[in-house]
Amino acid sequence: MxxxxxxxxxxxxxxxxxxxxxxxxxxxxxxxxxxxxxxxxxxxxxxxxxxxxxxxxxxxxxxxxxxxxxxxxxxxxxxxxxxxxxxxxxxxxxxxxxxxxxxxxxxxxxxxxxxxxxxxxxxxxxxxxxxxxxxxxxxxxxxxxxxxxxxxxxxxxxxxxxxxxxxxxxxGPYFADGVAPMDVWLETEYTRAAMGGTGTAKCGGNYAASLLPQSVGAQHGCAQVAYLDAEERTWIDEMGANNLFFVFRDAAGAVELATPDLRGSVLAGITRDSLLTVARDLGITVTERRISGQEWLGGAASGVLTEVFGCGTAAVITPIGTVKHTGGEVTIGDGRPGPVTLQLREALTAMQRGSAPDPHGWMHTMVPAPATV
Incomplete structure (x- = not known):
């Protein structure tokens, strides 16, 4: 056409x-x-x-x-x-x-x-x-x-x-002074979306519904809110404006990069999908599965969960340093951006700004280069 x-x-x-x-x-x-x-x-x-x-x-x-x-x-x-x-x-x-x-x-x-x-x-x-x-x-x-x-x-x-x-x-650059972690509030009262609802659509109503819990998170000093599923109040869905990724390391040092599966209430993030491919290209084991709020909190406390980050168009990747909840708070790793987080962020942003190869043909030229004289 x-x-x-x-x-x-x-x-x-x-x-x-x-x-x-x-x-x-x-x-x-x-x-x-x-x-x-x-x-x-x-x-x-x-x-x-x-x-x-x-x-x-x-x-x-x-x-x-x-x-x-x-x-x-x-x-x-x-x-x-x-x-x-x-x-x-x-x-x-x-x-x-x-x-x-x-x-x-x-x-x-x-x-x-x-x-x-x-x-x-x-x-x-x-x-x-x-x-x-x-x-x-x-x-x-x-x-x-x-x-x-x-x-x-x-x-x-x-x-x-x-x-x-x-x-x-x-x-401008999302992190003008270097990639910095944020604190996240794990919400247990309000939900972002339910199965069969509009969570898979990018519509304004989803964001309007997040504003009240966002203000609750802000009262606890948090920049973003992570939501549990609406049915069981057990499984991590996503944040108000980002998908989520979790980095687990076992006793032998093997890495698993996990993200909540797209279960009918989660927006299919384009950055999320791209990071799954980039991670596999880098040889990182990737899984899309259910991740509970308890696995997040318990894994961070035990040290099995070493990194967590959000991803989306605005920031590409935002590391999470601390997760707060009604029962207290827990720091992820040492509270600083982890090596997997930074490796993935650099790989994707380098591709976007044209300083790294684009093996999947993701960059589309919209305006051609000026003609040379």
Whole structure:
């Protein structure tokens, strides 16, 4: 299928080169946005139509827009990296496209074709290419594709109209002063998602439900919350914004890298899936299995569990130093990032920034390198 044709309307008042340089020098995460965005509409009977790159700006919604009452909304997150030759590439955008379509199915929304998803990224990056940070580091341009229900009217049913959009935000390195561990709260009262629910979809409601337990974790000095399953309150699911990995070492020093299996309430993380492959490439024994909260706490206390880390698009890998719970707290290993954690993080980030081989073809060039004279 040929790529859809986008119309481009340039922002009449883009950020000046000086302002853009100021932002890129200290972008943080999700604080600033580029000059343009993508919009594509869908209506029942007509399908997807009018793909555009337009100036970044507010959306106008009627008070009776179905999004505001019934919560049909999904999103994705991925990063664009400047490569050494000046081209711009993204990491596994086809996987994001597939997950976006899966989220749409679960939320009874229109499914966006993969070619349109990929074209929307390349079109926005071509127009806002100067917002992509320089090559060599972990700085990137974060891309946020999302879709909302836009039909006006009340009544509990799927919307007959949707708006797909992509916005972009410069992102600095997650760990500006070196990879640092975080403390995590093991939640036993609230759950993230249940079997048959929306846990496998990347929808806003899942994140809204995590905000209260997140505030509970913050009261205990924790940056993130890890959840148990909703049925037995026994098995580790994931964190509010990350999948989880556990490194076990037996008495002979053999290493097992374990992660909770995708049991119907866990989001299928693209970073998670990538790390499973990278770990196998490095000769690390990998398992996807049930891991109980007690195995986490007991393994850390006995020393069998030596490392734990979360993984996701924003930080790639975040080591966990301490897990706190209603009965106390336990430190993982010596509380510092472990060797397996750091090895995996370096392997994946080096591939993303173009300084290591890409044997699986995960990096997709969205904007080619400038022509040389």
């Amino acid at each position: 040929s790529a859809p044709q986008f119309t481009v309307t340039r922002n009449p008042a883009p950020a000046s080169p000086q302002r853009r340089a100021e932002v890129l020098a200290n972008p943080g995460f999700g604080r600033y946005f580029t000059d343009h965005m993508v919009t594509v509409g869908w209506t029942e009977g007509s399908g997807w139509q009018d793909p555009q790159v337009v100036p970044y700006g507010p959306l106008s919604l009627d008070p009776a827009t179905m999004l505001l009452h019934y919560g049909q909304e999904i999103f994705e997150g991925l990063k664009a990296y400047r490569q050494a030759d000046g081209s711009i590439a993204t990491f596994r955008p086809d996987a994001n496209a597939a997950r976006f379509a899966g989220s749409a199915r679960r939320m009874a929304m229109a499914e966006l074709p993969e070619d349109l998803f990929l074209a929307s990224l390349s079109e926005l990056l071509a127009v806002d290419s100067e917002w992509v940070p320089a090559a060599g580091g972990e700085d990137s341009l974060y891309l946020r594709p999302f879709m909302i229900a836009t039909e006006v009217g009340l009544g509990v049913r799927p919307s007959a109209e949707y708006l797909y959009s992509v916005i972009a935000s410069p992102a």
